[in-house]
């Protein structure tokens with residue numbers, strides 16, 4: 001079987017990759033485990049040296065790496081370049097902080113000495129999505145390798161070029177030959193890979209459906225999982241909000257990566273007093289977005305990553321319109337060959353519509369009117385997801401209270417759009433998954449938290 005990379009801007013085939021056979025996967029895992037056994041003895045200083053090298057390789061080759069991404073999944077080139085810079089940042093961050101995050105912690109007990117050590121687990125399988133094809137991998141790999149683990153990457157089937165480029169970065173940075181390996185395979189190979197006796201844990205970033213399947217398999221084999229799944233992030237706009245700022249941040253968040261971000265603002269929930277003003281500003285901002293060739297430096301929205309995903313999104317939009325949503329902009333399929341979908345704005349969205357309850361993974365903004373603040377909070381929490389959320393209000397103390405105590409989400413921002421940052425833990429609740437990436441919490445997911453007690 002083969003994996004195909006197709007440029008979504010014109011549907012031209014870029015490359016075809018032979019999938020690894022079961023024997024090749026087994027051999028790759030065994031070699032990774034051997035590499036891990038040697039790597040776990042390597043000092044933190046040397047591990048950090050190689051991670052810094054990976055970051056400098058990325059900074060030196062930003063354009064070349066960004067191009068692979070833009071061609072394989074259509075990300076506007078300017079955003080692809082920023083993504084590579086962010087990967088370099090997370091490498092620098094863990095190179096600088098891993099030693100202190102994993103330093104043994106002394107605990108005072110009746111023993112003559114007792115402490116907690118953080119030991120690597122071994123080979124970790126990473127099942128990753130195409131939407132941030134470098135960032136998703138680096139935010140897992142940088143802490144995991146610093147902790148002494150080995151990594152096997154099963155990337156999304158449409159971004160094998162990115163997966164192989166990442167493997168090459170680690171090799172060139174001087175990491176042991178088999179410590180980080182890509183296995184080009186479709187999702188059919190995930191179950192047997194999880195069940196391999198040398199695979200100790202799994203991290204999956206992707207859809208809730210994939211998360212449920214991976215968690216069930218890993219659970220039956222008693223292997224730890226971290227799941228970073230979908231989201232339907234609510235952005236609440238209160239009547240005392242700076243409407244200009246709120247509209248600008250909402251549109252920015254919704255349209256980043258052509259709307260294909262787990263933490264995009266997927267529901268703009270506006271209290272009725274300011275709904276018209278807010279809608280007007282959103283229409284204005286969305287009308288001015290540069291939609292076109294992802295290779296153009298000025299482009300903010302390019303094609304979606306695949307035509308099947310575009311068709312699925314269009315179906316959700318049409319079903320929402322049939323159920324009563326108003327389409328103020330877009331909402332029609334482009335004649336152009338490729339996965340194009342113009343920025344679309346749905347208003348009057350209400351309970352029972354796909355745009356209210358499902359994740360819309362593309363450039364479609366959704367406005368829901370709320371009666372008042374209480375109603376806005378109720379709507380925000382009326383979801384099976386719980387990844388990010390935001391509140392806009394000039395009363396920052398009050399907004400902080402809503403963010404902290406009233407919203408069910410893994411991260412809540414006030415007067416700003418939600419973003420990931422190596423210094424802050426990232427992850428969700430409910431059907432958005434469990435476990436955390438980034439910061440101290442991310443590096444502690446794939447370690448054995450080991451108690452040592454000396455009488």
Ligand code: NAP
Pocket residue numbers: 127128129130131132136154155156157158185186187190191205206207208209210211213214227228229230231261262263359361387428432433
């Ligand atoms: P996806 O279809 O779930 O694919 C993600 C990865 O899982 C791919 O490598 C895919 O392999 C694999 N996969 C799919 N179905 C599987 C199954 N049943 N068993 C095992 N592996 C399976 O998701 P996507 O469409 O690529 O990505 C979009 C989704 O990811 C959205 O829901 C988005 O919100 C979420 N996401 C979440 C985060 C976060 O941090 N929370 C970040 C980014 C994206 P193939 O490509 O071979 O099918």
